[in-house]
Amino acid sequence: MAVVTMRQLLESGVHFGHQTRRWNPKMKRFIMTERNGIYIIDLRQTLDYIEKAFEFVRNTVSEGGSILFVGTKKQAQEAIAEQATRVGQPYVNHRWLGGMLTNFQTVYKRLQRMKELEALGDLSGTAAGYTKKETLQLSREKIKLTRTLGGLRDMQKLPAAIWVVDTKKEHIAVDEARKLGIPVIAVLDTNCDPDEVDFPIPGNDDAIRSAELLTRVVAAAVADGLIARSGRRRGGDEKPEAGVATDEPLTEWERELLEEPKKADEQQPAAEQATAQPTAEPTTEQQPAAEQPAAEQPAVVSGQ
Template sequence: MAVVSMRQMLEAGVHFGHQTQRRNPTMQRFIFGERNGIHIIDLEQTLTRIETAYAFVRQLASGGGVVLFVGTKKQAQDPIKNFAERSGMPYINERWLGGMLTNFGTISKRVSKMIELERLSGSPEWAQIPKKEALLMSRELIKLQRNLSGIRNMVRLPDAVFVLDTAIEHLAVTEANKLGIPVVAVVDTNVNPNLVQYPIPGNDDAIRANELMTRVIAEAISEGRFIAEKAGGQVQNPATAVVDNAVFAADQARARAEAAIAQAERDAKLAGESN
């Protein structure tokens, strides 16, 4: 049985590319034709590429692999968040911070800072912090949550990255390629498909098309886990599994130490004010 039907793709508008003048020459092999100045994508090839990507992600998930979902433009934000959460995978749907993959240690520290601020804001200690300092900390927490909430449980680098719109997410694609992390991506007629290992020709602007493609990847993950469980394996949620990662552990310990020092300084300041 096909992963997705031709009718589903037609109804979602997967076949609509960009205006002909925006064509990337490397996408020519995936273009069926042109209609009213818009390129039409060859859905037969899309179907084949989807099945290839589906098989890859399913195999990855069956071994407990992590897939990072990435899509920060408005049309991609909701599908990326909803289907990533549904499949228990990390995601970025607000802003890609430079170094999220290539400087993962530093990003992990920021995640630890976010978690510590969340803990502090929900504890009695928060009421003892001077108002100005508390306001600054609240603003920092909001910013951290906006950019990093989706990867709060990602304790190691992902095994693959799924991307909607490689033009906008070029930093994510570049970092993944630099580290040798496979990229599965929907590629529209204005991008270079040679930059990703598993290109899926399709419309990356329509909300329905983005939902369809993201759902397919999420279903591949679910099927991979089901296969592993039927085979007798105990598949942990890879996004939250604790792994043997000395660098990450050291970063977490350092972040906790810094948070403890900051708390001690606040306690000393409050003690001095009370005297």
């Protein structure tokens, strides 16, 4: 069963790239065509790369690794937090602090500090043993730490891989991961550098629906890995909810792109039948010819 369908990618606008004047020539191999000054990404390749990324994430999580979800731009913040939380993975959806990976020991200490402040309970009033001014300072510190590090609350060690929406905006996270040898899975828009990513997924990193769809697919891979890790089998009726419903109709060229695989499937059986038919006809014609001589043979009279 496919992880995600061509229609779901089209409805979510995954195929829309940047304007032709804003592109990275290294992305040329992922571009299908250009429409109205905008590059159109080849979704056939996107489907193939999604399958590879899905398998990698699933295997990584099944072996005990974790995936860090990273997306601080507005279009991705909600999807990153929602999907990472759904599968129990760490995430960063606000500002990326330099050293979150390369200086994780310090970050881990700040996480412990955040938990200490949370253990104090409600800091809106005067906490036991603290003045009103100190309580206010502690409250502000708690809010700041929760906003920047809240998604990393349960991260005890470096992640096995990171999922990134918009590698240009999250270039610091990508650089830190590369320095530490941590694989990077990311959406690659037409202005990105594919050489920075280990598992690229060509697609639109600016649309909310696109970011949500692809992040949901990665979360589904994590869920599969967690099930495999726990030894339970996935139910036959379960599948990742990869699509995002929309009432907006597809354009004519988008429908043609969607119908091409169906036409290819319909033409293949017809071609095979046409090839097989000539070989079947001689067999039918040869049947009477083989029986005719047998009928004209003289009977053998016994006793002569």
